[in-house]
Amino acid sequence: MSTDTIFDHHAYKSGLRREWREAAPGWQRWLEVLEADDAMPQVGRSLLEAVRPGPGDRLLDVGTGYGEPGLTAARSLAPGGHLTLQDLSGEMLALARDRVDAVDLGDVEVAIIERDADQLELTAGRLDGVISRSVLMYLADPIGSLIRLRAGLRAGGRLAASTWSGPHEVAMAAPVPVIRRLLDLPPPAADRPGLFALSDPERLHDVVTAAGFAEVELGTSTAVFEFTSPAEATRFLRDCAPPVTALVDDQPPEVRERVWERVTEEAWEPYVGDDGRVRLANRAHWVAATNPG
Numbered sequence: 003m004s005t006d007t008i009f010d011h012h013a014y015k016s017g018l019r020r021e022w023r024e025a026a027p028g029w030q031r032w033l034e035v036l037e038a039d040d041a042m043p044q045v046g047r048s049l050l051e052a053v054r055p056g057p058g059d060r061l062l063d064v065g066t067g068y069g070e071p072g073l074t075a076a077r078s079l080a081p082g083g084h085l086t087l088q089d090l091s092g093e094m095l096a097l098a099r100d101r102v103d104a105v106d107l108g109d110v111e112v113a114i115i116e117r118d119a120d121q122l123e124l125t126a127g128r129l130d131g132v133i134s135r136s137v138l139m140y141l142a143d144p145i146g147s148l149i150r151l152r153a154g155l156r157a158g159g160r161l162a163a164s165t166w167s168g169p170h171e172v173a174m175a176a177p178v179p180v181i182r183r184l185l186d187l188p189p190p191a192a193d194r195p196g197l198f199a200l201s202d203p204e205r206l207h208d209v210v211t212a213a214g215f216a217e218v219e220l221g222t223s224t225a226v227f228e229f230t231s232p233a234e235a236t237r238f239l240r241d242c243a244p245p246v247t248a249l250v251d252d253q254p255p256e257v258r259e260r261v262w263e264r265v266t267e268e269a270w271e272p273y274v275g276d277d278g279r280v281r282l283a284n285r286a287h288w289v290a291a292t293n294p295g
C-alpha cells in the first residue's frame with residue numbers, strides 16, 4: 003500500500019480542528035450571507051420539518067458551528083425544553099455562545115459542548131431529536147457516530163441531517179477544479195471524509211440504515227449565496243470554506259494569491275448575472291429517520 007492510500011486519523015482530526023479554528027472569524031464576518039433567508043436556513047428548515055421539535059423536547063445539534071440550525075429550533079422547545087449545541091471547534095462554538103446570549107430563549111436550557119462527534123458519549127434514550135447540517139461528511143466514522151447518536155435517542159426519536167450534493171450541483175465548489183488544474187493536484191482519494199464524501203444520496207441512505215435507523219427518507223434543498231461581484235465571492239470562499247482553502251494552504255504566498263486571482267477570473271463566470279452579481283446555488287441532500295428503539 004502506498005503512503006497516500008493510508009488515512010492518518012490523527013492528522014485528519016488535527017487538520018480539521020485547525021481549519022475550523024481559522025474559519026471561525028470568517029463565519030462571523032459572513033453571517034448575513036450564510037444566514038440570508040434563501041441560504042443555509044433553507045436547509046435548516048428541511049431538517050426541522052423532518053424532526054418537528056416541540057415543547058419540552060431535548061434536541062441535539064451535532065457540528066452546530068455558529069449554532070445552527072439548533073438555535074432556530076430553540077424557541078419551539080419552550081416551555082421546558084433543552085438544546086445541546088455540540089461541535090469539535092471551540093472557536094466556532096464561541097460564535098454560537100455569543101448568538102445564544104443575544105436572544106431570549108425563555109426557560110429553554112442550552113448546553114454548549116466542545117467534542118468530536120466521532121467520540122460522543124450520550125446518555126441512552128434521553129434525546130427526542132438530533133439534527134446536523136453540513137457535518138456528517140466530515141466524520142471519520144459516520145456509521146459508528148450515527149449508532150452512538152441513535153443510542154442517545156428515545157424510541158421514536160428523530161434524526162435529520164444534511165450533506166452537500168456532488169460538485170456539479172454545488173456552485174460554491176466551482177473553484178475546486180480550477181485550483182486542482184493550476185496546482186496540478188491529484189484527484190481526491192475515494193472513501194475519505196470531506197466536502198463531497200456523502201454527496202450520493204443512496205450512500206447517505208445506506209449509512210443511516212446501517213446505523214439501525216428506520217423510516218429513512220431522503221430529500222433535497224438548495225442554499226443560495228449571493229455576492230456583489232466575483233471578487234467578493236472569492237473573499238467569502240477564502241474566509242469560510244476550509245475544505246477548499248486547504249488545497250492551497252501549503253503553497254508560497256505569491257502562488258496562493260495567483261491561484262485566487264485565477265479563481266476570481268474563471269470559476270464564478272457561469273454564475274454572474276447581467277447586474278454583475280454572483281449567485282451560487284448549492285444543493286444539499288437531507289436524510290431523516292426514526293430510532294425504532
Ligand SMILES: C[S@@+](CC[C@H](N)C(=O)[O-])C[C@H]1O[C@@H](n2cnc3c(N)ncnc32)[C@H](O)[C@@H]1O
Nearest residue numbers: 022065066067089090091094118119135136140
Ligand atoms: C460546514 S460547518 C456547519 C456548521 C453548522 N452546522 C451550519 O450548518 O451552519 C461544519 C461544522 O462541523 C464541525 N465539525 C466537523 N467535524 C466535526 C466532528 N468530527 N465533530 C464535531 N463537529 C465537527 C466543524 O467544526 C464546523 O463547525
